[in-house]
Amino acid sequence: MLPPVTKKRIYLFSPSSAVRNKAAVRRGIARLKALGHEVELDPAVFATHMRFAGDDDTRLAAIERAAASGADIALITRGGYGLTRLLPRLPYKAIARAIDHGTEFVGLSDFTAFQNAVLAETGRTTWSGPAVGEDFGVEGEPDEIMQACFEDLVEGQGEGSGWRLPAAEGREAPLQEKGVLWGGNLAIVAALAGTPWMPKIKGGILFLEDVSEHPYRIERMLTQLLYAGVLERQKAIVLGHFTNWVPVPHDKGFKLKSVVDWLRNEVKAPVLTGLPFGHVPTKVCLPVGAKVTLAAEGRDAFLIWGHLHRHHH
Amino acid sequence: MLPPVTKKRIYLFSPSSAVRNKAAVRRGIARLKALGHEVELDPAVFATHMRFAGDDDTRLAAIERAAASGADIALITRGGYGLTRLLPRLPYKAIARAIDHGTEFVGLSDFTAFQNAVLAETGRTTWSGPAVGEDFGVEGEPDEIMQACFEDLVEGQGEGSGWRLPAAEGREAPLQEKGVLWGGNLAIVAALAGTPWMPKIKGGILFLEDVSEHPYRIERMLTQLLYAGVLERQKAIVLGHFTNWVPVPHDKGFKLKSVVDWLRNEVKAPVLTGLPFGHVPTKVCLPVGAKVTLAAEGRDAFLIWGHLHRHHH
Known part of the structure; x- marks a missing residue:
């Protein structure tokens, strides 16, 4: 039965x-x-x-x-x-x-x-x-x-999510990191810096997305997390989608990729992109606060949390 | 001679x-x-x-x-x-x-x-x-x-600046506070929260201005300074001009004054407005890091720093 x-x-x-x-x-x-x-x-x-x-x-x-x-x-x-x-x-x-x-x-x-x-x-x-x-x-x-x-x-059945890394970011050496997954909207996470509600996560996997923020503002928010010591405590940084910002002529080549390049230069942890999350229709569900495994090889990336204990009632 | x-x-x-x-x-x-x-x-x-x-x-x-x-x-x-x-x-x-x-x-x-x-x-x-x-x-x-x-x-002659408070903010009881003047652009000050470059000013006079930030963003930045304990350590908060933001129909009455009202409810220190500073033509020069006296009575407000020791060479 x-x-x-x-x-x-x-x-x-x-x-x-x-x-x-x-x-x-x-x-x-x-x-x-x-x-x-x-x-x-x-x-x-x-x-x-x-x-x-x-x-x-x-x-x-x-x-x-x-x-x-x-x-x-x-x-x-x-x-x-x-x-x-x-x-x-x-x-x-x-x-x-x-x-x-x-x-x-x-x-x-x-x-x-x-x-x-x-x-x-x-x-x-x-x-x-x-x-x-x-x-x-x-x-x-x-x-x-x-x-x-x-x-x-x-x-109560999801145990992880996978996505395809951009072609330029395919990894020859496999990556595997375990840590607490946390983050979300970058403007909000940055606004928690210095407050009691910034999670003190060491060895975590930080994921970030945002909407209607020009790359220079995204970079400024990332500098705050960098200088606050948040980024150096993470095992990996995973970027979702940063959408709905308007390039201007005086950007003169400064774009989202400039910020990602800058970030990769500033932090030792791997920075992965393309996570299907953000202000976009295709979004996965991600457990903020759960221990996850981030795995990547070639162009395949996964966030795996396994079976979380839920639905006890 | x-x-x-x-x-x-x-x-x-x-x-x-x-x-x-x-x-x-x-x-x-x-x-x-x-x-x-x-x-x-x-x-x-x-x-x-x-x-x-x-x-x-x-x-x-x-x-x-x-x-x-x-x-x-x-x-x-x-x-x-x-x-x-x-x-x-x-x-x-x-x-x-x-x-x-x-x-x-x-x-x-x-x-x-x-x-x-x-x-x-x-x-x-x-x-x-x-x-x-x-x-x-x-x-x-x-x-x-x-x-x-x-x-x-x-x-090397300026010793202070005065301005006229809005009619609704005239003070019956005179105000006088001494402290280190600091601050400037709110987005930048908020972006220093949690970093080594946020000045640790106790008993200070914090002045703030911004441009192209909707009041809800101004409020979010102020919550960061509030929750980081910055605002409660100040003797006064002096607001300059917050310009070039675009109201939207769904603000439904939420405006800059809503934010100032909220701020006054959240902090004990007096919150003065109308400081001639910001992204506006009429701006005074303000010594960031100097000890100043903030004085206000009726609709007259002053920031006075006296004769700073300068131009030694």
Whole structure:
């Protein structure tokens, strides 16, 4: 006999900016339901206070409800801005308890602040992954790889992700490093430098992505992590996508590759690129705070976390 | 008999982005000469390497020449981006020696990185003030207050600056605080958090300005300084101009004033606004690293540094 199938519960909440495209969020909800999931909406999921999804108290209460929901997945509607304001007041104990009881927190972008603060305060693992509006709510079909990775996460089955390195970065000698995976949005990670919520990860695998930041700003943020000693403590740096920036004529050849070249010159750790993560449709799910193995040979790269202990309830 | 008039020497150098508007820099030079100054151009003042005024070695050599110039004033052509890359390699001892012998370093924006790193490493005072291209090189007449403050600095006569507080911020109870003045461009100051070049100023007067940063980004940068403990160590925070940002419809009332209100709620120190400094024509010269008195009563505010010991040679 097969074990009884447990219907998975997804709790949607809005910890950052106000949802602007409600239709997209509704489309995303419909798609998650069509996949067989039960989707519960936080009462403040469409709340608005200035550019935020409700004022600070409202968004904190939404986070508390997500932590108390007992859902399998607590998924954000969208990123934007707002979590940084809440870091001193996040209900860290309740979040840790929820994670210990099997709730996986999933999101990206501004959610990076939540994820790294939770890691710094509690050591718990959260997931960098999709947001319901921008990923499941797109017009047309959601990205297949994004959906497959999310389904693996929901089912507790994903054990890693692989990608293809750019041709110029193929490795003759195989690379294998083990460490705690952490990071996310570069602007948010850099904004944690010098604060109590910058995770103190030694021998880690740091992954980074960003959107709408010109390479000179990406470089400036990386100098902060470099000078703060963060980069030298990592075993590897893995770059996702840096999208939606506008070259200007006076760049005169200064581009994203210039920054990657500069970074490789400044740090001893290997710098890999092409990770399918960022503000792009094709994104994998990545466990922030989990011990992973980064392996690369030729043009094949993998992040492997194996079977994480999840879904205890 | 009057003392003999010493002709003042201004050394122009380019430590950050490449000069794009050479005509403006040439106009600025002509105006400084018309004011009776001797203006010396660093050989790399118009150098270009990608978006920089020469590669890192070129810009470091320019800074070394400025420090060795023996000039009364070492003035930047423009800001932009580039100094952050150089912080580990700046010739701090030579810069300190130059300052001790009477050379005043003057600039703003990206130059904030130089100024605060010099303060952190050497305790020496530099000046937040104009850049030759953008301030003296404007079409039409340069701003009168900017020119008068710069002339005071060149002559070693400026002892403070006053400004008018916004009507809503008039103080019934007089304010008087003494401390080290420091700061400058917010993005640069925030990018120093967690690094060895963030000045460890207790009981200071922190002034901040920025350009092309939306209020939500200004707030995020301020949260970093808040969480890093920087703001709570200051006796006062003085805000200059935050210009050239674009409101969007979904701000829904979130604006610069929202950020100032939030800041005043988060810190005990008084937060004054309206300082005539930033990416605006009317800018005063401010001694970064000097002990100053901040005084305010009614709508009148003053930063007073008295007679700084300068121009020893």
